[in-house]
Amino acid sequence: MKTYLEHARVFKALGDPKRAMIVDMLSCGELCACRILERFNISQSTLSHHMKLLCECxxxxERYVGKWTYYSLDSETIKELKAFFHAITSEKEACISMVCDKGGRK
Amino acid sequence: MKTYLEHARVFKALGDPKRAMIVDMLSCGELCACRILERFNISQSTLSHHMKLLCECxxxxERYVGKWTYYSLDSETIKELKAFFHAITSEKEACISMVCDKGGRK
DNA sequence: ACCTCACATCTAAGTTTTTCGATATGATAC
DNA sequence: GTATCATATCGAAAAACTTAGATGTGAGGT
Incomplete structure (x- = not known):
């Protein structure tokens, strides 16, 4: 079971529109950095940095073949994130109702 | 249909572990700021700032009752984010296979 | 009216992120 | 070996984020 911090890191990675778009591109299948770079108005070093973040979370x-680095989505992490998101956003039964000013003020 | 930017903004909001925890707390039902503040080691102004971000995305x-501000999750946004995340991470059929070095180098 | 409570806003410091250009690395081509 | 290609890493500047303290605001209590 991962921590809030670990899951939040994935959310943070998706919090950049360009990285979200890269993920979208990768959902079509494995791509090398060169193909991703073609679609964006960013420098090669910037893309490399974004890819590093996406991998680290x-x-x-990533997969190395000759001169190229191929990137693809990790379905396990995606599944876990979906589960986490569902867990923190769906109504729970076991929760204590926490009404403000409970107990009154004397 | 929302833009990448708008969805990314929600992801970014969830990218902070404390905000993710606040969302988790709110999944148990509506809460006032005071109850949320009790659970964290942060100043009141910091919490107020985080709540503003969560509302803005x-x-x-938020709902105002007397001195209190009550916060609750917006299920519509949650639904949309789930759909967006699913859309950008599940395999698509209509994608063009983009093989690196396509066309060769002569 | 005055005080207090709950919360928002302002200001500013410290930290992190984003980005690029320059340089390094490692693989393939010649 | 030398050149070139694909990508990573380094270094630095600018922008954005996080946080807390001080102050403002508006509702209620006395």
């Missing part, structure tokens, strides 16, 4: 996997 | 709704 577990959302993306 | 649409994830949380």
């Amino acid at each position: 577990g959302l993306v996997k | 649409g994830l949380v709704k």
Whole structure:
């Protein structure tokens, strides 16, 4: 079971529109950095940095073939994030009702 | 249909572990700021700032009752974010296969 | 009216993120 | 080996984020 911090890191990675778009692109299948770079108005070093972030949070996997680095989505992390998001946003039964000013003020 | 930017904003809001925890707390039902503040080691102004972010991205709704501000999750935004996340992470059929070095180098 | 409570806003410091250009690395081509 | 290509890393500047203390605001209590 991952911590809030670990899951939040994935959310943070998706919090950049360009990275969200990269994830979208990768959902079509594995891509090398060069193909991703073609679609964006960013420098190569910036893309490399974004890819590093996406990999470090577990959302993306990398694979080295010759000169190229191929990136693809990590379905396990995606599944976990979906589960986490569902867990923190769906109504829970076991919760204590926490009414403000409970107990009154004397 | 919302833009990448708008959805990314929600992800960014969830990218802070404390805000993710606040969302988790709110999934148990509406809470006033005072009750949320009790659970965290942060100043009142900091919490107020986080709540503003959560409201601005649409994830949380606010309601004013007397001295108190009550916060609750906005299920519509949650639904939309789930749909967006699913859309950008599930395999698509209509994608063009983009193989690196396509066309060769002569 | 005056005080207090709950919360928002302002200001400012410290930290992190984003981005690029320059440089490094490692693989393939010649 | 040398050149080139794809990508990573370094270094630095600018922008954005996080946080707390001080102050403002508006509702209620006395």
